[in-house]
Amino acid sequence: MEMKYDHVSYLTLLAVSTLLADMDLGKMIHCDIAKFGFDSYLAVTNALVDMYAKCGKLEDSVKVFVNMKARDIVTWNTIIAACVRSENCSLGLRMTNGMRTEGVSPDVATMLGILPMCSFLAAKRQGKEIHGCVLKFGFETDVPIGNALIEMYSKCGRLEDSVRVFKCMKMKDVVTWTALISAYGMYGEGRKAFRAFLEMEATGVYPDHVAFVAIIFACSHSGLVDEGLACFDRMKKDYNIEPRIEHYACVVDLLSRSGHFAKAEEFILSMPLKPDASIWGSLLSASQAHGDIKFAERVSEQIIKLRSVDPGYYVLISDVYAALGKWDQVRMIRKSIKARGLKKEPGxxxxxxxxxxxxxxxxxxxxxxxxxxxxxxxxxxxxxxxxxxxxxxxxxxxxxxxxxxxxxxxxxxxxxxxxxxxxxxxxxxxxxxxxxxxxxxxxxxxxxxxxxxxxxxxxxxxxxxxxxxxxxxxxxxxxx
Structure with a gap:
């Protein structure tokens, strides 16, 4: 007996291919959907938009979207999220304008999709417009919306607006406090970040591993070495949080950024985790910035041994050899980058x-x-x-x-x-x-x-x- 599929069956199959990010399976399912006419179901085409996006095929996702005969708020939220995931924020903002033109009212999910795009592009005007929409539709009491607004304003160069949003929020969670601490850290306001961290604890909100990354980062960029080390020590002692590789990287950055290269190297060698390129990279970047090129050369050798796939570290190493006038090594590093198919992001x-x-x-x-x-x-x-x-x-x-x-x-x-x-x-x-x-x-x-x-x-x-x-x-x- 031949088994017959309905649109629910195809929704299930699409969910599987999306979960596995299996592009070939997704295309096969898409062919069957078109063949048997199930592309007339809105839920199915929404799922197709999502599947292609999560398989890294934004262009195919947009093609499905453009050919849809009907769209709802889920459709728009899905394509906006797809643009954010692919870091094509310019397209995402155009989609947002298209949604507005079609008269579709946004919901909380829409706002949470749009605000990160404004953050990425530092689009102040659009960010303020979205904030206006938040107030218009009564979303300002939603904690994740407030958190996203704090981040958006801080990344658009409006620290004072970030602080204003924070102060207006009646409910605050650990993400809210972390967003404020991160904002202060980005502007070199380490003292304010540290006070915010202590205030968070005083209100009964427990910091998580992300909050500790934020506060150590803030201390690092303001030269608050003792405060940053104290926060790192308290992670396990007071909150039973096991430090991750990113916390160790922050401490190395904290020490080396203030010129404590020997202490930073000693800290690396005492780590219970195997140091990766991010750890040595922090030390390399700081020693180079401080002009200790000989020390930087020694650190470069450690990174080369790790054979990282991040071209940024090899660019740093190339910088070091260039500063030493060792152009043969510079050419060797550049050949290595090219041979391994690594590409430096152009400035x-x-x-x-x-x-x-x-x-x-x-x-x-x-x-x-x-x-x-x-x-x-x-x-x-x-x-x-x-x-x-x-x-x-x-x-x-x-x-x-x-x-x-x-x-x-x-x-x-x-x-x-x-x-x-x-x-x-x-x-x-x-x-x-x-x-x-x-x-x-x-x-x-x-x-x-x-x-x-x-x-x-x-x-x-x-x-x-x-x-x-x-x-x-x-x-x-x-x-x-």
Missing amino acids: CSWMEIRNTVYVFGTGDECFEQFEEVYKLLGILAGFLAKEGYVANLQFVLHDVEEDEKRDMLCGHSERLAIAFGLLNTKPGIPLQVMKNLGVCGDCHTVTKYISKIMQREILVRDANRFHLFKDGTCSCRDHW
Whole structure:
């Protein structure tokens, strides 16, 4: 007797293929669904959108979505979540606009899908609009919504708004407190983060392993070594939380960022867990930033032994050898990266001016007004020299002449963004730049000078934290 399937059967099969992330099985099921006409069921097409997204095929997910004859709130939430999962936040925001155009009212799940996109893009305007929707639809009492708003505002350069949302929340959980502690940490407000941690405990909320990562990170980026170590010790002693590899990495970062390289190395060697590339990478990055290149070279050897698949560590190692002038080793590392199929994420920066987002790549000459931008950077170079600036050529990782190295530094993406912002905003207006990688030491120095020369506040968010440049100083106090 032949078994007949109904739409519920196909929903079950799709759930299995989604759970297993089995693309081939999912496609076979999709073919049968189309063949037998079950794609007329809304629940089935919603499940198809979700299946393709969770199998890493956003393009196929969007194709199903576009061809759907009917959509409901579940459909929109699913495609928005798919965009977030694939880190295609620009598409996600367009989908959000499409949802609004079709007159579909959002629910809590919609908001929890949209807010992380605003965080990722640092889209302040859209974030404020979503906050308005939260208030309009009465979602402000939902704790996860409040938590997402704290994170969104902090990543959009609006720490004061993060704190305001936190204070307005009547109910707070450990995620709420952790979001606030993380926000303070990103802005170098370690003292405030530490006070928030103690206040959380005083209210009877127990920190979890994520909260301990947040507080040790905050202490690390503010030079609060004793406080950070005390928090690490209390994890197991007071809360019976077994430290994970990320906690050990934070402690190594805490020690090495403050120049305690010997203590950091001793800590690594005493760990009960086998140190991975993230552990040695923290020590490498800090020792390089502090100029202890010989120590950094020794740490590099440890990372090479681990054969990490993260190209970022090999870029750091390449930096070290370049600073030592060992160009043969630099070429060897680069060949190794290429041979193993690893790809370094290209540096880029972006900024929003009058509701338009402008993106700049390192060495980019294809953006609007690029000739004016490079001309302004040339003019600024003269003012910088008068202020005593000398280019730090160790941040150029190519074996070229010094003049060419200076030109390469001038083309770093954050400098292009800052110059573009200076050209396209009124004098005195603060600038805000987002960057996908860490700010290099030379650009950090240059931005301090520009903030003084041009009398501008410049807020830069890099991969780790915010830097507020004002009157020739940075909020990180050169401790990043």
